[in-house]
Amino acid sequence: MGIDAIVWWLFAAVSVVGSLFAVLSPSIVRAVFSLLLAFGGVAGIYAVAGADFLAILQIVVYVGGVLVLIAFGILLTGRTAQALGEHEVKNRPLGILIAAGIFIGLLGALMKSSFKIGGNATNEPTTEAIGKLLLGDYIVAFEFASVFLLMALIGAAYLVRREEA
Amino acid sequence: MSIGPYHYLGLAAALFAIGVIGVVTRRNAIGVLIGVELMLNAANINLVAFSRFSGGLDAQIFAIFVIVIAAAEAAVALAIILQLFEKRSDVDVDRARTLRG
Amino acid sequence: MNEWNIGLAMPEWILAISALVALFLDARTPYHRKEGVGNAVWIGVIVATLWSIMQGFGLDGKEYAFRGRYGLDAFSVLFKVIFGITAMFVMAMSDTWLKRVDRGHGEFRLLTIFATMGMFFVASVEDFATLFVALELITVSFYCLTAFKRNDVRSIEAGIKYIVLGALASAFLLLGIAFIYGATGSLLLRDLASSGAADQIGHAGGALLQFGVLLTLVGLGFKIAAVPFQVWTPDVYEGAASPVTAFLSMGSKAAGFVLLLKVVRACLGPMADSGLAAASSWGALIALLAGLTILYGNLGAMWQGNLKRLLGYSSIGHAGYLLMGVMAFNHAGFTAILYYLMAYLFTVLGVFAVVVLVNGLTKSHRVDDYAGLGRTNPFLALVLTCGLLSLAGVPPLAGFFGKFLIFRAVIAKGTVVAYSLAAVGSLGVVVSMYYYLCVVKRIYMHEAPENGPMKTISGISRPMMAVLWICLIGIFVLGFFVQPFMSLAEQAASALLAG
16 A cells, blocks of 8 residues: 555545534534544645645635534534434434435446546646636626625624614 | 455444434434434535546536535524524424424 | 637626625625615616627627537527526515615625526536536535525525535435546537437347436436425525525526526437337326426425425425426427416515515514415515416416416326326426415405404515516516517427427
């Protein structure tokens, strides 16, 4: 087993363990910190896969943005998070059963399938090529993503604003 | 043995299934959101894997859009959750029961 | 196909510019004087719609822009016009509704126009990346619009339910798209149609692609409110403000169908063309979903005392009928879907226009509170009755002809699955007849209670009056003068099939 594989398994283990804690931990605060592990692990997987730009983006947006946002959400609604205690989760056996079903279904589909493998897996930096594609072939999606961000900003700002007396 | 596409896809399937557990079992709306974020991450791992093993960057571009949009969506979701908390002092999705029929 | 051709997307640019002007005006004006914002948005939608109609006349086959990532054909033009008209009707309703609200006029109009922009964009989608961005632009605007009444717990709860289920559906859609990419190596819809995907999807080795298409259809099923992602519909319809519900029931559903048709065409089209055996099992799957959706919607609607909830369930039922057209999967089926949507536009928006006006007076959505509408407001009662009868599919109204075309297309398939689906569909029609007629009976046969809130509604604004008249006339015109609209639908369906 090469060093690549060891690093890969390490990150995979971190993300799986982190996400397991994130969904199973009875305390929502602990769940958020486990989520940090999961997101970090996924960023590592991206890095090992040669997607350097995505790995950075994952850390900046998910760890720096979404996670902080969720943490704020918990701080602001914190009183209940503790008061709820063990009532935090419901029908866990059912959830695990559904999840196991989905997992086995996905694996089954993957095992039976052949997919397109071509080109060489390289570890070249991707940032330049991504920039060219974003402002080239994908320019419409890029423009509309910016419209989307403006819309989300307006919507979220309106929704959280308190009613002035 | 070296890491092939099936490793990535298996990992993604695991994360997706774990995310489903979160969505199904959490009462707290923020907990549900965490589950959904994990599922989106799983989809992105798939995309990155396909990008690595098929040589194209298109999947990575798609993953960038997913990350950007998921983040903004989370912001909107939290805005609505906070507003619900303001009105009702809890964010239990199961007790959101004013609407029935 | 490699040129930029930026002018082709002019309707979207016009909407974007009007949104920016509106945003600028909104920031500069105090709360009570938002007319400028409203005007900017109105002008934007009207000019964009007219521009699309103009493009439709000058169109020659299919034109591409942005290196083939944006396409315009008869199919997209037809839908852009439908979305433009929907947006105008909804804006007339929102103007009426916003008079009862004291905050957030600017934001409401901005979110409306962003959603409209997303819908215009959706009609021209050529690859999965733009598809996802456009779809989320629509969906997230609707999350905000649904939760818009910040002081109303029901509205916020509806918003939470919508966003939780919507995000879940997005996750399924994304996984599906990832699988499709993995199997075919391309995000372009037209590559999918030509990359031999049909061979893969028909065989056991194509499990990845099959799973991908399945997950994508499930994710899009959320948008059109089909089983198994229909649970949000009644709650969101009830909790959201009435103009938003109107917008959801027409705009959001039609946008879902645009994408569904494009994806089904790209993924399953070549397979149906080559007559593979797998085509029939996909047909059976869609038929199963359509049947379940029809039953769920129509049976659920029977016991509803709240008119908006009832319309929510009935809209699930209509998604089922439209899916019947998808199941037929040929020119006749697609034509029927397009005709049905055109008829649905005038029908359902006419109904919601009345709901907005009546709710302004009675502050209630209970069916019981519509008693006496026939006496106090004969015109509104007429529009509502014609709308409900058209939804039920009573001849010779618009809705009847849409249903007729759908059933004809399905029965023409001549398989056992098609016949059973048609039987389930007719059962749904009979059930729906019952609950729509109950409402009509309430309107005409029951007296308004003494001292009740039901009075003659005065001061209906001119745009609102225009909406009511246009919907009323549309319901009859699409029932009597079928041919011109039929040929529009046929052209669009041919364009879709030509790819």
